[in-house]
Amino acid sequence: MLELALHILDIAENSIRAGAKLIRILIREDETRDLFLMRITDNGHGMSPEEQKKALDPFYTTKKVRRIGMGLPLLSDAAERTGGKMILRSKPGVGTVISAEFGLSHIDRQPMGDIPSVLIAIIVGNPGSDLIYRHEVQGRIYLLDTRNIKEALEDVPLNHPEVVNFLREHIMEGLSDIGAAA
Template structure:
């Protein structure tokens, strides 16, 4: 993956497939580190499966929904001297509190740090593809914060769906402006 925002898109797609109804993407940046976490209330993974998700070669056809995505992110974080973790609770064992949290920490000053890239496109792609999910995005950095909560947009939009093209283009413009103001 050329940009971390592509890893974020890829990992969040797992939340979509896990049938989460809320997905929270949190980016927390300092001058030295970049931390991302994607948490969802999807079906979660059983312990046996969870142990294998970071290994691309243990993936079988039936577990294809994870495949290379998680190993890619783990590698991207660890090659900067950072860390990676994934925690999950499967719905069969935790019927009231299931879901997955994927977290990666990067050392920004490492030569192997992949820049975040076009995070706005990632968010727009996720919302366009899964407008029924409650998406929460927060990006904090030393210069300020950019955030988006699709429930707030839905409160204004009423019956008009989030994947309406004009709405999608508005969201894109809104986020681009928020980032431009922070820069």
């Protein structure tokens, strides 16, 4: 994976497969501390300590389509290449938290990528789950919460073409307003 947005998509898909009904994504860009933080929290089934160890093994996966699970090992490597680290915390029956810290200005930090398309894919592809996306840049905040959007739309589904277009524009404008990294 060459973009951080694709790591987010991979982790969110794993969260959905683990039964998560709420996924929280936090992105924090802090120039003062030269820190780029990415944290994804879910309320899925969670993992035992043994399952957590396996999740960090590139030759283990729970997916039936392929026999290797490179997502978390690649994310960990990407963070470490910038002087950062990745931490996996999980508890059965509670959920999982994956945090990755990167050197914000490090030359090897992967670009953010197309986060609007990734968020749309997560939202539209998983109508039974909710997403809270929070992106912070030097104290400026963009927040997207599908629970609020669903409430405002009442019976209009999030995958309605006009809603999808609105969401894409809202996300792009919100990220632009706070000066989020590309």
